Amino acid sequence: MADLLQLENVSKAYTRGLINTHATIALRNISLTLKEDEPTILTVAGESGSGKTTLAMLLLGFILPTTGRIIYRGRNISTLYGEDKLAYRREVQAVFQDPFAVFNPFYTVDHLLTVPIKHFKLAKSRADARNKMEEALTAVGLRPEDILGRFPHQLSGGQRQRINVARALLLKPRLLIADEPVSMVDASLRATILETLRNLQRDHGVSIIYITHDLTTAYHIAKSIIVLYRGGVMEAGDVDAVIKDPRHPYTQLLVDSIPWPNLDQRWGAQPIKAREASGGSGEGCRFRSRCPMAMDQCASEPPLYEISRRHTASCFLYDQQPEVVKERLSEMLPA
Amino acid sequence: MNVTLMQSAMESSTPMHALRAATADPVLRVRNLEVTYYTDSGRAKALDNVSFTLNSGEKLGMVGESGSGKSTMALAMMRMIKPPGRIEGGQVIVGDTDLMSLDQEGMRKARLSKIAYIPQGAMNSLNPVMRIGAQMVDAVKSHLPGEPKAAIEARCRRALQSVDLDASVFRMYAHELSGGMKQRVCIAIGILLDPHVIIADEPTSALDVVTQRQVMETIDNVQKQINAAVILIGHDMGLMAQFVDKVAVMYAGRLVEMSTVREMFTDPKHPYARALISSLPSLENKGVFQGIPGLAPSLLRLPSGCAFHPRCSSAMAMCGTTRPEPRILPGGRSVTCHLYDGEASHG
Numbered sequence: 001m002a003d004l005l006q007l008e009n010v011s012k013a014y015t016r017g018l019i020n021t022h023a024t025i026a027l028r029n030i031s032l033t034l035k036e037d038e039p040t041i042l043t044v045a046g047e048s049g050s051g052k053t054t055l056a057m058l059l060l061g062f063i064l065p066t067t068g069r070i071i072y073r074g075r076n077i078s079t080l081y082g083e084d085k086l087a088y089r090r091e092v093q094a095v096f097q098d099p100f101a102v103f104n105p106f107y108t109v110d111h112l113l114t115v116p117i118k119h120f121k122l123a124k125s126r127a128d129a130r131n132k133m134e135e136a137l138t139a140v141g142l143r144p145e146d147i148l149g150r151f152p153h154q155l156s157g158g159q160r161q162r163i164n165v166a167r168a169l170l171l172k173p174r175l176l177i178a179d180e181p182v183s184m185v186d187a188s189l190r191a192t193i194l195e196t197l198r199n200l201q202r203d204h205g206v207s208i209i210y211i212t213h214d215l216t217t218a219y220h221i222a223k224s225i226i227v228l229y230r231g232g233v234m235e236a237g238d239v240d241a242v243i244k245d246p247r248h249p250y251t252q253l254l255v256d257s258i259p260w261p262n263l264d265q266r267w268g269a270q271p272i273k274a275r276e277a278s279g280g281s282g283e284g285c286r287f288r289s290r291c292p293m294a295m296d297q298c299a300s301e302p303p304l305y306e307i308s309r310r311h312t313a314s315c316f317l318y319d320q321q322p323e324v325v326k327e328r329l330s331e332m333l334p335a
Numbered sequence: 336m337n338v339t340l341m342q343s344a345m346e347s348s349t350p351m352h353a354l355r356a357a358t359a360d361p362v363l364r365v366r367n368l369e370v371t372y373y374t375d376s377g378r379a380k381a382l383d384n385v386s387f388t389l390n391s392g393e394k395l396g397m398v399g400e401s402g403s404g405k406s407t408m409a410l411a412m413m414r415m416i417k418p419p420g421r422i423e424g425g426q427v428i429v430g431d432t433d434l435m436s437l438d439q440e441g442m443r444k445a446r447l448s449k450i451a452y453i454p455q456g457a458m459n460s461l462n463p464v465m466r467i468g469a470q471m472v473d474a475v476k477s478h479l480p481g482e483p484k485a486a487i488e489a490r491c492r493r494a495l496q497s498v499d500l501d502a503s504v505f506r507m508y509a510h511e512l513s514g515g516m517k518q519r520v521c522i523a524i525g526i527l528l529d530p531h532v533i534i535a536d537e538p539t540s541a542l543d544v545v546t547q548r549q550v551m552e553t554i555d556n557v558q559k560q561i562n563a564a565v566i567l568i569g570h571d572m573g574l575m576a577q578f579v580d581k582v583a584v585m586y587a588g589r590l591v592e593m594s595t596v597r598e599m600f601t602d603p604k605h606p607y608a609r610a611l612i613s614s615l616p617s618l619e620n621k622g623v624f625q626g627i628p629g630l631a632p633s634l635l636r637l638p639s640g641c642a643f644h645p646r647c648s649s650a651m652a653m654c655g656t657t658r659p660e661p662r663i664l665p666g667g668r669s670v671t672c673h674l675y676d677g678e679a680s681h682g
Contacts, residue, residue: 047543048514156630157401186400186570191614191626213543216573216616220623244618257548259573261615263600267548267577 002073004036004174004207005059009326010068012054012231026054027231029068031327034175034209036073038335039201041208043218043239045254046228052211055228056179059209060094090120093168097180099161103152109160110148112167120171136166140196158189165196169204176200179211194221215258219243224310224333227251230286233304233326237311238334247313250287285315293317310334361388362531362564368425370404370411370588372634373418379634381407381420383588386661387669389564389581391531394555396575396596397568398611399585400631405568406455408585409534412566413452414442429531448478451525453535460521461509467520468505471495475527494523497560498553515546519553529561536568551578572615576600584608587632587642590661594668604670606647641673649674 010030013023034040046052057063058070061077070077072088080088096102103112113133116122123129134144140162152160161181168176178197182190198221200206212218218225219239226236227250235248246252257267285291288298297316304326305318312324312332324332370382381404389395399405410416412427414434427434429449437445446452454460462470471491475482482490492502498519509517518538525533535554539547551574558565567579575582575596582599584592584607592605603609610627629646632638638645644654653673661671664678 047545159630189626191616195626215544219618220616220621240621253545257544259544259547259571259577260617261573261576261600261612262617263576263597265618267552 002036003033003071004073005032005034006069006071007032007058008069008071010058010065010070012051012058012063013066025231027051027058027228029326030055030233031329032226033330034207035335036174039205039207040224040333040335041198041201041210041222042333043210043212043222043225044228045212045215045218045225047213047254049230050228051231052213052228053179054231056094056177056209056211059175059177060092061088086120090116090171091174092177093171093173093175094177094179095161095164095168095181097183099157099164099184100152102164103160105152108149108151109155109163112163113170116167116171122170132170133166136170137163139169139199140166141192142166156189157185158192161185161189161193162196165193165200169200169206172204173206176206176208177211178208180213181210182217183212183214190217197221215243215254216260223335226329226333227254232286232301233314233329234287235311235313235315236304236329237307237332241308241311245311247307247311247318248287248315249291249293249317251313253290304329304332306332360390362391362430363389364426364428365412366426366428368408368411368427369423370407370416370420371423372420374635377635380637381588381634382411384661385425385588385590387583387590387593389532389566391564392558392562393581394558394565394567394579396579396582397566397585398570398572398575398582400570402587402631402634403585404588405570405585406536407588409452409536409566409568412532412534413446413450415452444478447474447525447530448528449530450532450534451528451530453521453525453533453538455536455538455540461517463509465508466505467507467509467512471505471524471527474524478528490527491523494527495520497526497557498523513546514542515550518542518546518550522550522553522557526557526561526563530563532564532566533558534566534568537570538567539574540569540571547574554578572611584611587637588634589642589671590669591643591671592669598666598668604664604668604675605672606649606674607643610646610648641671 007030010027011025012027013025015021015023044052044055058065064078075084077088103109114129117129117132123132133148137144137147142159142162147163182193185193194217197208201208210218210222222239224237225239225242227234229250235242235246235251242251243255246255283301284299285302288294295316302314302316304312304314304324305321306312306324307318307321310332366386368382368385372379372381385408397405397408411422416422425435432445432449434442434445468491472487475487475490492505495502495504500516500519500523504512504520512520539550542550554565555578579596582594582596583590584605586607592608599608600612603612614625614627627646632642640656641654641659644650647654651673659671659673661669662675663669664675
């Protein structure tokens with residue numbers, strides 16, 4: 001079985017300073033595999049500064065990993081060039097957070113769709129291009145006649161975000177990186193965009209990496225989840241298991257802070273320790289300074305422990321459970 | 336229309352709290368507030384005859400799609416609507432002062448001391464080249480010119496303390512703080528002069544869930560300390576369920592329903608409110624995405640009759656022709672919908 005995408009011990013450090021170099025480790029030792037023939041939706045969740053967006057940038061090839069390799073269909077993406085690079089660029093698409101910032105206000109929204117068609121030579125003629133655009137827009141639930149020829153400011157945030165999804169769809173990608181695609185649209189439109197994404201996975205066989213801090217939408221759309229904190233995997237597994245029965249104190253805090261629209265499901269009483277502004281280079285569990293359960297043991301870095309077949313947590317509270325080697329993280333995620 | 340929900344005890348509040356709310360006079364009365372934007376392509380009525388009242392210590396959530404008039408509402412109450420927008424009429428009465436009748440100077444004094452506004456994206460509203468303390472002192476000085484320096488500083492430090500910020504923040508710059516801390520600084524500035532009403536416009540929209548909870552809990556604590564009325568503007572119904580006592584639903588510039596939070600979540604009356612509630616994700620309905628069909632109408636071309644009728648599942652013939660007026664149902668909730676024409680109580 002071929003792998004679509006493979007992360008091998010990928011770390012990313014941002015360094016600053018020339019003489020007294022100071023490194024911030026945004027992502028540490030992440031190993032992950034996505035299978036080619038099992039399109040899935042994987043959520044990467046975490047608060048700001050957890051390394052979510054760094055992961056997206058790495059996957060899109062915008063930045064290179066400091067250590068480790070990213071293998072896309074058998075090829076290291078940092079050595080791709082020419083046609084292979086172009087194919088990779090086409091097959092791995094992105095939808096970003098801000099549906100307002102990606103449009104050039106001087107062009108009609110058609111521009112966003114015609115440029116990739118030209119660049120990747122997807123259409124034989126103008127009419128063919130038009131057909132492809134209409135097809136993609138219809139697939140995301142938009143009426144092409146309402147959209148084509150209009151300027152971005154004439155469309156709502158939800159419409160614009162769906163055009164972004166349509167653009168990604170147009171290129172027939174194999175992998176879609178959705179970085180907070182719904183955090184800036186209205187709650188009522190959120191449902192529509194999430195449904196569009198799910199249909200993309202189900203009907204078009206596209207794997208989706210859904211990056212978010214919103215566990216509510218993650219729960220509804222994804223099959224599996226990885227919870228990041230300061231660049232490390234805290235907990236991972238089946239989305240039902242992780243959200244309904246979180247084991248890592250950090251995931252517990254996250255789940256406890258979800259504002260569920262349910263009057264009988266209140267925010268937890270557990271007080272929140274503020275995150276200190278700096279840090280991140282220290283040894284041991286990243287979460288220990290905020291963790292209510294912190295022990296002496298936490299000064300060294302906890303490995304992943306197997307909670308159940310599809311659930312793993314990186315916390316010494318579970319040290320009687322069998323250890324999971326980091327490279328095997330993907331096996332804990334259901335497809 | 337005068338919605339007074341005194342008789343309905345607030346589930347989330349302590350008995351003492353409820354008692355205080357029940358005996359208090361409404362601290363905020365908004366009557367027939369109207370705002371119009373005069374644009375090149377026509378007049379857009381952004382706020383259409385909105386009225387409601389709020390007691391001190393009460394928390395009101397104001398929800399609606401973008402363009403429904405939530406932020407216009409906040410700006411109108413602060414009298415901060417800029418041209419081409421204009422406040423066409425109505426009253427905003429805080430305590431016994433009608434803000435609309437004040438002159439410019441009177442209004443400047445009323446802002447922050449009577450009614451405070453925590454704007455959307457408040458973290459970007461701090462001055463990057465001024466220390467946090469200097470910005471706070473500035474705000475106090477312009478309202479209390481005669482106040483001695485030591486008293487002003489003490490007041491600022493007290494405000495920082497009440498939002499759980501370390502006193503050292505006073506000497507810091509905005510870039511030294513995290514998003515949640517900046518937001519709490521803005522709350523601290525908002526409560527410097529113990530206002531009667533605090534309007535928070537999507538105070539947590541850019542923050543992650545943990546920080547969001549922390550900020551909302553801060554607002555909650557501060558509000559209890561100074562017993563102010565809080566209006567929370569947003570579109571996250573989950574946040575509303577966790578935080579507010581009453582919910583007001585806006586649609587196309589009108590207040591279509593106002594109920595206690597429990598009534599809103601268990602028995603929403605207006606079809607739009609119903610659609611809003613049923614589109615909410617929960618742990619039970621995994622994988623069910625139920626959006627509201629159709630798009631929000633443009634304020635320049637509002638549908639005739641009830642603005643929601645083209646998207647409404649229970650629309651009747653009269654909805655396309657006759658505009659519904661706000662009605663008060665038995666129990667004190669207010670609904671603007673023809674479905675309840677027969678049920679309205681008179682009073």
